[in-house]
Amino acid sequence: MHAPTALSDPDIRVRTATHADGDTLVELISLVDLQLRAEELPGALDPMRHALTDSDEGPLSHRRNHFLIAENSDGVPVGAITCGPAKWMSNPSRSPTIMRRRIAERVSTVHGLAVVPAYRNRGIARALLHHAEETFRDAGYTALTLRHDRSLTKFYGRLGYTSHNRLSLTLPTGELLSLVDRGWKHAFKILSPTASITTVQGMPTITGALSD
Numbered sequence: 001m002h003a004p005t006a007l008s009d010p011d012i013r014v015r016t017a018t019h020a021d022g023d024t025l026v027e028l029i030s031l032v033d034l035q036l037r038a039e040e041l042p043g044a045l046d047p048m049r050h051a052l053t054d055s056d057e058g059p060l061s062h063r064r065n066h067f068l069i070a071e072n073s074d075g076v077p078v079g080a081i082t083c084g085p086a087k088w089m090s091n092p093s094r095s096p097t098i099m100r101r102r103i104a105e106r107v108s109t110v111h112g113l114a115v116v117p118a119y120r121n122r123g124i125a126r127a128l129l130h131h132a133e134e135t136f137r138d139a140g141y142t143a144l145t146l147r148h149d150r151s152l153t154k155f156y157g158r159l160g161y162t163s164h165n166r167l168s169l170t171l172p173t174g175e176l177l178s179l180v181d182r183g184w185k186h187a188f189k190i191l192s193p194t195a196s197i198t199t200v201q202g203m204p205t206i207t208g209a210l211s212d
C-alpha cells in the first residue's frame with residue numbers, strides 16, 4: 001500500500017483506493033463516456049468493484065489493478081484513475097496463451113481517468129496518470145496503454161501518449177499483435193528504456209516490451 005503523496009497543487013493529494021471506495025470510484029469513472037448502452041452501464045463497472053476487494057500488498061494497489069483517487073483538502077474525492085489488465089489480454093484469439101502471463105506482467109491499461117468538472121484544468125488528470133505510470137514502472141511494467149474517444153487525441157498527446165487506430169505490439173517471436181476496436185483510438189506510452197515505439201507495417205508499434 002502506498003502512502004498518500006503530495007502534489008504540486010497543495011490542496012490536492014493522491015491516495016490509493018480502498019475496498020470502501022467502491023461507490024466513489026463508480027461515481028467518478030461514470031464521468032467517462034464508456035460508449036455503452038444505459039442498461040449495460042451498472043454491470044460494466046462490477047469487475048472494478050470486485051477487484052477492489054483484492055489484497056493490496058503492492059506494488060500495485062490491488063494485485064494486477066491499480067486504483068488511485070485524488071481528493072481535495074477536505075477529503076472530498078475529485079478525480080480517479082483505474083488501471084489493470086485489458087480484456088484482450090485474456091482473449092485467446094487476441095493474445096497467445098503462451099505469452100499471456102508475460103503480457104500481463106509488462107503491459108497494463110488505463111480503464112478510466114476522470115476529474116469532476118469543477119476541478120478540471122488544474123493538472124489533476126496529469127498527476128493521476130503520472131502517479132500510475134511511476135508505480136507501474138517501479139513494478140517492472142514496460143508500457144501503459146488505453147482506449148480513448150477520438151476527441152481526446154490531443155489530451156493524451158499532451159501527456160506523452162502516441163495515439164493510433166490500432167494497438168500494435170511485437171511479440172518476442174517477432175510476430176505482430178495488432179488490435180482494432182471500432183469507434184476507439186488506442187494510445188500507448190513506453191515506461192522503460194528496454195521498450196520503444198517503432199514503425200512496423202506503417203503503424204506505431206510497441207517493440208521490446210516483452211523481451212527477457
Ligand SMILES: CC(C)(COP(=O)(O)OP(=O)(O)OC[C@H]1O[C@@H](n2cnc3c(N)ncnc32)[C@H](O)[C@@H]1OP(=O)(O)O)[C@@H](O)C(=O)NCCC(=O)NCCS
Pocket residue numbers: 031032033111112113114115116119120121122123124125126127148149151152154155158
Ligand atoms: C479528460 C479529463 C480527465 C481531463 O482532466 P483534467 O484534470 O482537466 O486534465 P489536466 O488539467 O491534467 O490536463 C492535462 C493537459 O491536457 C489539457 N487538456 C485537458 N482537457 C483536455 C481536453 N478535453 N482536450 C485537450 N486537451 C485537454 C490541459 O490543458 C493540460 O495541458 P497542459 O498541461 O499542456 O497545459 C477530464 O476532462 C474528464 O474527467 N473528462 C470526462 C471523463 C473523460 O473523458 N476521461 C478520459 C477518458 S478515459
